[in-house]
Amino acid sequence: MTSPSLLWFRHDLRLSDHPALAAALAGGRHVLPVFVLDDAAAGRWRYGGAARWWLKGSLASLAADLAQRGAPLMLARGRAETVLPAVAAATGAAEVHAGRLTEPWGREQARRVAEALRDDGRRLQLHTTALLREPDTLASGSGRPYAVYSPFAKAMLAAGEPEAPLSAPERIPGVEVPSGAEALESLDLYPAPGEPDWAEEFGARWTPGEAGAAARLSKFVDKAIGRYATGRNLPGVEGSSGLSPHLRWGEVSPRQAWHAARSAGAVADVDTWLKEILWREFSHHLLFHRPEMPERALRADYERFPFEPDARLLRAWQRGRTGYPIVDAGMRQLWRTGWMHNRVRMIAASLLVKHLLQPWQDGTAWFWDTLVDADLASNSASWQWIAGAGTDAAPYFRVFNPVLQGRKFDPEGVYVRRFVPELARLPDAHLHAPWEAPDAVLRQAGITLGRDYPRPPVLPDEGRARALAALRGLRRRAEAA
DNA sequence: TTTTGAGTTGTTCGA
DNA sequence: GTCGAACAACTCAAA
Numbered sequence A: 001m002t003s004p005s006l007l008w009f010r011h012d013l014r015l016s017d018h019p020a021l022a023a024a025l026a027g028g029r030h031v032l033p034v035f036v037l038d039d040a041a042a043g044r045w046r047y048g049g050a051a052r053w054w055l056k057g058s059l060a061s062l063a064a065d066l067a068q069r070g071a072p073l074m075l076a077r078g079r080a081e082t083v084l085p086a087v088a089a090a091t092g093a094a095e096v097h098a099g100r101l102t103e104p105w106g107r108e109q110a111r112r113v114a115e116a117l118r119d120d121g122r123r124l125q126l127h128t129t130a131l132l133r134e135p136d137t138l139a140s141g142s143g144r145p146y147a148v149y150s151p152f153a154k155a156m157l158a159a160g161e162p163e164a165p166l167s168a169p170e171r172i173p174g175v176e177v178p179s180g181a182e183a184l185e186s187l188d189l190y191p192a193p194g195e196p197d198w199a200e201e202f203g204a205r206w207t208p209g210e211a212g213a214a215a216r217l218s219k220f221v222d223k224a225i226g227r228y229a230t231g232r233n234l235p236g237v238e239g240s241s242g243l244s245p246h247l248r249w250g251e252v253s254p255r256q257a258w259h260a261a262r263s264a265g266a267v268a269d270v271d272t273w274l275k276e277i278l279w280r281e282f283s284h285h286l287l288f289h290r291p292e293m294p295e296r297a298l299r300a301d302y303e304r305f306p307f308e309p310d311a312r313l314l315r316a317w318q319r320g321r322t323g324y325p326i327v328d329a330g331m332r333q334l335w336r337t338g339w340m341h342n343r344v345r346m347i348a349a350s351l352l353v354k355h356l357l358q359p360w361q362d363g364t365a366w367f368w369d370t371l372v373d374a375d376l377a378s379n380s381a382s383w384q385w386i387a388g389a390g391t392d393a394a395p396y397f398r399v400f401n402p403v404l405q406g407r408k409f410d411p412e413g414v415y416v417r418r419f420v421p422e423l424a425r426l427p428d429a430h431l432h433a434p435w436e437a438p439d440a441v442l443r444q445a446g447i448t449l450g451r452d453y454p455r456p457p458v459l460p461d462e463g464r465a466r467a468l469a470a471l472r473g474l475r476r477r478a479e480a481a
Numbered sequence B: 001t002t003t004t005g006a007g008t009t010g011t012t013c014g015a
Numbered sequence C: 001g002t003c004g005a006a007c008a009a010c011t012c013a014a015a
Helices: A019-028 A039-045 A049-069 A080-091 A104-119 A149-158 A210-231 A244-248 A254-262 A267-289 A300-304 A311-318 A325-337 A342-355 A360-370 A376-387 A402-409 A414-419 A439-444 A460-480
Strands: A005-009 A031-037 A074-077 A095-099 A123-127
Touching: A005 A019, A005 A080, A019 A031, A019 A095, A019 A123, A031 A049, A031 A080, A039 A104, A049 A210, A049 A360, A074 A080, A080 A104, A095 A104, A104 A123, A149 A267, A210 A244, A210 A254, A210 A267, A254 A267, A267 A376, A300 A460, A311 A325, A311 A342, A311 A360, A325 A342, A325 A360, A325 A402, A325 A414, A342 A360, A342 A376, A342 A402, A342 A460, A360 A376
Parallel strands: A005 A031, A005 A095, A031 A074, A095 A123
Antiparallel strands: none
């Protein structure tokens, strides 16, 4: 019998459209699928709390799907460059197939695994499983990586439609799991011992795993994609695809999402959504070429932004107690459900950085720990964008006004009332700026500011002026230097 | 080669 | 009320 191969699952927890799985099975080989939880490799960017909740569900789903096709899923914990060569030796596998990551730690991890396998005369073969296209295969006319989204997206579109997705193999002949495997329950995922059950509402909202991803994708394509361009901006309406955590863990590939959207027909709004897929690609492109992106501003001058770190302000923002209803609703949605509407992410992030003058890295870290879709590339690129620190940053004068944004995108207060129930009885006209409501209106709504709901620490105009002055200051000093 | 125009997500101000 | 201009500097591609 020919030797079996290993399939090392990384950020591609699915069986359909999986080029590494297809390669592992080629020639009728038996396959041992393995997942390795390697927190030491990820270091600072080990999967956060909410992500670990998701990962546990996704691995359970993957194991069940594999079992149905004839293969086990081996779970292991430790350094991948130790675990994988040992498993390969125990099973006699000559080849290990896996998907590529753009995370700096993931690239280093793959390098070590390849080296360790090579020492034993075995081979790691990497495949494209998480992106439409590898970042090192695309360059601008100048030969440099794209630094601006629009030309990037244009180039991606000009390259033609992604190839059709692969279907899932009907049978995956497995091999026996060697010693060293962990049970899912012992993998240090969620809940960690001694932690309160902060994810109690997650299960009602999310279904981790490939089947859940497929169901959500087809529901979105059937129901909401036709009005996505406007619907996606209204947090009180189910206008988002809700696919972000599924894409993050690779339960659906971007290519599958792309083709499903194309099949919907309706033109304009489909393109709007496909551009979101391309934003994800662009973020990974940036992370690949600028590995410092999660920690440091891509614009050198931005490193001197005069932040005023304040633990109490940061805490108030994290807990949804800023005094700005649309922001507080978003932060509470995040805590309760592991997800925040995209429009509200922008408003909340802008407020933290520009009105509250807190370092964008603190916002990144909180999102990293609380989002089920926390993705190093998208999270850090988006925070840099909103902070004005990225290569393709929002213009410095683009400061979101949390009151205007609330009125514009949650005009009837559906979203705010859902997540900030203490404001539920405020009339629409005052819902997004309670501190401006007349005393009689507040009394009528049963609210005493400062007791039932906070006053904002800085008013919108004042915060805006302060942020613009700080951003202008960067430029003056850059010129003077 | 040089020049020109456009560029995810906003707000304010003045006509 | 509505509308257009202004608010940087820079990247990239097309003319």
